[in-house]
Amino acid sequence: MKTNYSAYPRMNVKTLNKHVVVDLIRFTSGGISRAGLSRELGLTRAAVTSIVNDLSDMGIVREAEKQTSGGRKPAVLEIVPSQGYVVGVEMGATHILALVADYSARVIREKEIQIDIKDGPEVCLSALDRVVQQVIAEAGLQLVDIHAIGIGVPGPVVISEGLVSAPPIMPGWDNFPIRSVLNKKWDCHVLLNNDAELGALGEWAYGAGRNEANLVYIKVGTGIGAGLIFDNELYHGVTGSAGEIGHITIRENGSICTCGNRGCLEAVAGGNAIALRASEEVQRGKRTQLVGFGDFYQITINDVISAARKGDLLCQQIISEAGTHLGTAIASLVNLINPSIVIIGGGVAQSGDLLLEPIRTAVSRRSLRVASKAVRVSAALLGRRASAMGAVVQALSHSLHQFSE
Amino acid sequence: MKTNYSAYPRMNVKTLNKHVVVDLIRFTSGGISRAGLSRELGLTRAAVTSIVNDLSDMGIVREAEKQTSGGRKPAVLEIVPSQGYVVGVEMGATHILALVADYSARVIREKEIQIDIKDGPEVCLSALDRVVQQVIAEAGLQLVDIHAIGIGVPGPVVISEGLVSAPPIMPGWDNFPIRSVLNKKWDCHVLLNNDAELGALGEWAYGAGRNEANLVYIKVGTGIGAGLIFDNELYHGVTGSAGEIGHITIRENGSICTCGNRGCLEAVAGGNAIALRASEEVQRGKRTQLVGFGDFYQITINDVISAARKGDLLCQQIISEAGTHLGTAIASLVNLINPSIVIIGGGVAQSGDLLLEPIRTAVSRRSLRVASKAVRVSAALLGRRASAMGAVVQALSHSLHQFSE
DNA sequence: GATTTTGTGTTAAATAACTTGACATTTAAT
DNA sequence: ATTAAATGTCAAGTTATTTAACACAAAATC
Numbered sequence: 001m002k003t004n005y006s007a008y009p010r011m012n013v014k015t016l017n018k019h020v021v022v023d024l025i026r027f028t029s030g031g032i033s034r035a036g037l038s039r040e041l042g043l044t045r046a047a048v049t050s051i052v053n054d055l056s057d058m059g060i061v062r063e064a065e066k067q068t069s070g071g072r073k074p075a076v077l078e079i080v081p082s083q084g085y086v087v088g089v090e091m092g093a094t095h096i097l098a099l100v101a102d103y104s105a106r107v108i109r110e111k112e113i114q115i116d117i118k119d120g121p122e123v124c125l126s127a128l129d130r131v132v133q134q135v136i137a138e139a140g141l142q143l144v145d146i147h148a149i150g151i152g153v154p155g156p157v158v159i160s161e162g163l164v165s166a167p168p169i170m171p172g173w174d175n176f177p178i179r180s181v182l183n184k185k186w187d188c189h190v191l192l193n194n195d196a197e198l199g200a201l202g203e204w205a206y207g208a209g210r211n212e213a214n215l216v217y218i219k220v221g222t223g224i225g226a227g228l229i230f231d232n233e234l235y236h237g238v239t240g241s242a243g244e245i246g247h248i249t250i251r252e253n254g255s256i257c258t259c260g261n262r263g264c265l266e267a268v269a270g271g272n273a274i275a276l277r278a279s280e281e282v283q284r285g286k287r288t289q290l291v292g293f294g295d296f297y298q299i300t301i302n303d304v305i306s307a308a309r310k311g312d313l314l315c316q317q318i319i320s321e322a323g324t325h326l327g328t329a330i331a332s333l334v335n336l337i338n339p340s341i342v343i344i345g346g347g348v349a350q351s352g353d354l355l356l357e358p359i360r361t362a363v364s365r366r367s368l369r370v371a372s373k374a375v376r377v378s379a380a381l382l383g384r385r386a387s388a389m390g391a392v393v394q395a396l397s398h399s400l401h402q403f404s405e
Numbered sequence: 406m407k408t409n410y411s412a413y414p415r416m417n418v419k420t421l422n423k424h425v426v427v428d429l430i431r432f433t434s435g436g437i438s439r440a441g442l443s444r445e446l447g448l449t450r451a452a453v454t455s456i457v458n459d460l461s462d463m464g465i466v467r468e469a470e471k472q473t474s475g476g477r478k479p480a481v482l483e484i485v486p487s488q489g490y491v492v493g494v495e496m497g498a499t500h501i502l503a504l505v506a507d508y509s510a511r512v513i514r515e516k517e518i519q520i521d522i523k524d525g526p527e528v529c530l531s532a533l534d535r536v537v538q539q540v541i542a543e544a545g546l547q548l549v550d551i552h553a554i555g556i557g558v559p560g561p562v563v564i565s566e567g568l569v570s571a572p573p574i575m576p577g578w579d580n581f582p583i584r585s586v587l588n589k590k591w592d593c594h595v596l597l598n599n600d601a602e603l604g605a606l607g608e609w610a611y612g613a614g615r616n617e618a619n620l621v622y623i624k625v626g627t628g629i630g631a632g633l634i635f636d637n638e639l640y641h642g643v644t645g646s647a648g649e650i651g652h653i654t655i656r657e658n659g660s661i662c663t664c665g666n667r668g669c670l671e672a673v674a675g676g677n678a679i680a681l682r683a684s685e686e687v688q689r690g691k692r693t694q695l696v697g698f699g700d701f702y703q704i705t706i707n708d709v710i711s712a713a714r715k716g717d718l719l720c721q722q723i724i725s726e727a728g729t730h731l732g733t734a735i736a737s738l739v740n741l742i743n744p745s746i747v748i749i750g751g752g753v754a755q756s757g758d759l760l761l762e763p764i765r766t767a768v769s770r771r772s773l774r775v776a777s778k779a780v781r782v783s784a785a786l787l788g789r790r791a792s793a794m795g796a797v798v799q800a801l802s803h804s805l806h807q808f809s810e
Numbered sequence: 811g812a813t814t815t816t817g818t819g820t821t822a823a824a825t826a827a828c829t830t831g832a833c834a835t836t837t838a839a840t
Numbered sequence: 841a842t843t844a845a846a847t848g849t850c851a852a853g854t855t856a857t858t859t860a861a862c863a864c865a866a867a868a869t870c
Contacts, residue, residue, distance in 0.1 A: 012826080012827090013418075013826080013827065013828085013856095013857090014826075014827060014828090017827090033847075033848090034847075034848065035846075035847055035848075038847095043827095043828075043829095044828075044829060044830080045847075045848065045849085046828085046829075046830085046848085046849070046850080047827075047828055047829075048848090049848065049849060049850090050827085050828090074846080074847055074848085075847080075848080156773065156775045156776075158775075165774075165775045166773065166774045166775055168773070213643070214642060214643050226741065228741075230635055230640060231640075235635060235636075236743070237619060237742060237743025237744065237776070237779075238618070238619050238743055238744065238745040238779050238780075239743060239775055239776070239778075239779040240743070240775075241740075241743045241773060241775040241776050241779075242741065242742055242743040243741060243743075244740045244741070244743075244773050244775075244776065245737075245740065245741055247740060247771075247772075247773055248736070248737035248740055248741070248771075249733055249736070249737065249771055259773065261770070261771060328654055331653070331654070332650075332653035332654065332737065333741065335646075335649045335650065335652060335653055336631065336633075336647065336648060336649070336650055336653070336738065336741070337642060337647055338641070338642025338643055338644060338645070338646045338647040338648075338649075339642065339643065340643040365666070366652075366653075366654055366666060367652075368561065368571065368573070368646060368649050368652055368664065369570075369571045370561045370563075370570045370571055370644055370645075370646040370649075371561075371642070371644070371646050371649065373644075374642075374643050374644040374646075375643075417855085417856090418827095418828090418855080418856060418857090419855075419856055419857090422856085438818075438819090439818075439819065440817070440818055440819075448856095448857075448858090449857070449858060449859080450818075450819065450820085451819085451820075451821080451857080451858075451859085451860095452856075452857055452858075453819095454819065454820060454821090455856080455857085456856095479817080479818055479819085480818080480819080
């Protein structure tokens with residue numbers, strides 16, 4: 001008796017149930033026993049035994065070490081970690097972060113490099129290839145050991161095609177066949193997705209969004225994007241561009257944005273906007289810790305954040321203002337989506353409560369009571385790894401579901 | 406082999422499939438044959454035959470008259486209309502519309518009265534009771550013939566409790582036990598829901614949103630609200646208040662709104678806002694067809710719409726401006742949700758292209774290319790009946806699913 | 811106009827995937 | 841020590857479905 005698992009493609013009932021069991025084992029913190037699975041699934045214990053036996057014979061699932069803490073404990077199940085490995089990659093505007101994880105989603109190695117996404121696909125994808133190859137080698141593995149590689153990019157992804165369509169902060173990448181190029185290099189399953197969506201997935205599976213069915217993840221970096229999880233599933237929209245919150249209009253006549261419009265959220269509260277704002281104030285001679293940076297050096301968002309953390313008032317104020325603008329947009333989003341949690345991640349979120357508090361204030365002031373009472377605004381628990389971790393989760397899902405056929 | 410029908414509660418597999426079959430027969434325009442069901446469900450024709458036989462024995466389903474147009478036609482199935490009846494009601498700020506429909510969702514009688522929702526629950530629910538009783542009688546039926554009654558109200562509904570929570574345009578209704586009061590009066594299943602959500606459901610089932618999996622319905626009346634359908638299912642959010650788009654901030658320092666904030670969409674583009682705007686202009690002595698209305702008579706939104714339709718330039722301009730503001734909000738929504746269609750309904754939508762064109766312009770200017778290319782902006786096909794029709798659909802679903810146990 | 815092809819709907823037997831009910835096992839409560 | 845309660849397993853029975861065969865009707869082909 002199983003009903004509602006719309007995420008899985010058509011397959012026979014037992015295989016479907018196997019997949020559900022695998023996911024319940026993966027995503028239940030503290031593990032789950034056969035009896036627990038029975039309750040969750042609405043199947044009898046006898047049926048669960050049969051399913052788990054199959055998975056155990058395949059080598060995917062095993063019983064965890066029993067805790068010696070006394071008291072009868074049911075046999076808790078876990079995924080066999082060494083059955084396979086995956087790689088999760090986040091490509092941002094200025095960096096690439098790659099993680100290698102085993103079948104239980106434990107990260108066994110990571111590596112980060114700096115890039116500039118404006119160098120275009122050829123240059124960046126070569127760099128991407130190098131990091132991935134290196135991190136695999138450093139983990140003591142080879143490419144053939146890797147079942148799948150998940151990649152997050154900061155633009156609207158057409159999942160079926162494996163490319164990005166008209167990405168505002170990825171000039172030169174429009175319709176470039178990212179997935180097929182990488183497929184040729186690696187000869188394993190490559191899954192391309194939007195970075196904010198993957199951040200949402202990561203936080204839902206292993207971060208601040210555990211056990212939350214309706215979740216919004218806001219990635220505030222160079223760009224601003226949102227990942228949406230509705231009823232425990234990633235929501236893409238019709239063409240896969242859902243969550244593009246960065247280019248909603250905040251100020252009718254605000255400063256001009258990379259997308260061509262005026263007053264976009266990203267042009268007001270994005271990483272570049274904050275850095276630009278700081279530069280202007282410095283040049284106007286405002287008193288700040290950043291003064292020493294001079295005219296030739298380009299002030300970055302990280303400079304502003306670290307100065308703010310060290311107590312610099314100007315930088316704190318700039319970040320706080322960005323938070324207020326973000327909060328206005330998030331308040332609208334809370335009214336519209338009515339989520340149980342909004343998770344703030346991405347580079348700018350490193351500034352912590354300096355950014356979060358103004359957001360919380362705006363949400364409680366501008367959202368309807370019903371909605372604002374029901375929502376928490378939290379920082380990403382996985383921090384800068386959120387998107388890469390989501391890529392891991394996705395690659396793992398793909399691989400496990402293939403494996404358990 | 407059936408997988409993804411998460412809308413249905415837990416039940417055994419065949420019963421579940423029965424419900425799916427009933428819904429496919431209901432919602433497939435032009436009807437569907439056993440072979441068609443087989444393809445849709447992924448079941449064999451033999452299995453479908455067995456399921457349809459059961460439903461036929463219950464009296465819910467039958468074969469439609471064969472078209473005599475020649476050429477082999479499969480036996481098209483239909484719901485037996487006379488097996489049961491339901492009522493669908495829309496309660497707006499100023500009116501109540503009640504529909505009686507048979508099991509095939511054909512409306513057999515309707516009735517509308519004027520009310521003022523500010524008179525509070527006792528007064529309005531008595532009026533509601535009267536209209537419903539009358540329309541049932543006029544349809545030649547009695548209360549015992551009615552299997553379920555669906556009701557839409559213009560505020561955030563807590564479905565589990567059957568009441569509204571902190572509704573901006575329903576003063577005096579906060580936490581009033583609407584459903585249980587009506588239950589006592591009628592002694593049949595009462596389903597309370599948000600009017601915009603029901604509008605979305607109605608348009609999805611029988612209107613402009615047929616065959617669209619991801620749909621947004623915007624109800625522009627006295628209040629402004631949205632109904633969301635994601636992956637063919639109504640989306641409520643955690644506490645049932647999703648879609649409350651009327652109180653997102655459009656102008657930081659705009660005019661004050663019933664909700665207490667400033668510059669809400671509703672305070673700028675809602676029915677009351679439009680009427681108020683017209684009154685002001687008239688008092689300022691602007692040249693308009695409305696001049697004759699004098700100072701004592703309160704100009705209504707309907708006056709403005711009919712004047713605009715008759716060519717009054719001022720009224721046209723006021724509606725067009727409201728459309729532009731709506732369009733800005735809808736553009737954000739399109740970026741965020743990436744729907745395939747946005748349907749504009751509610752009283753103000755009676756003004757047609759005068760309202761729609763500015764919305765389309767704003768969406769194509771302010772939304773990302775990927776999202777705006779994928780979306781159509783249309784008027785509600787069911788017009789002022791959209792929400793009440795959604796209430797019918799919901800009541801019918803409830804009744805049919807109960808019946809086919 | 812006869813023949814083949816294609817799609818529809820039905821039936822009976824076989825199979826997959828459960829449930830039922832009984833039982834051994836382990837721990838907690840009395 | 842005894843009882844209660846939950847876990848995990850096994851064999852037998854049940855249900856919903858598939859398989860495979862066939863009858864039927866219309867369209868396409870010759």
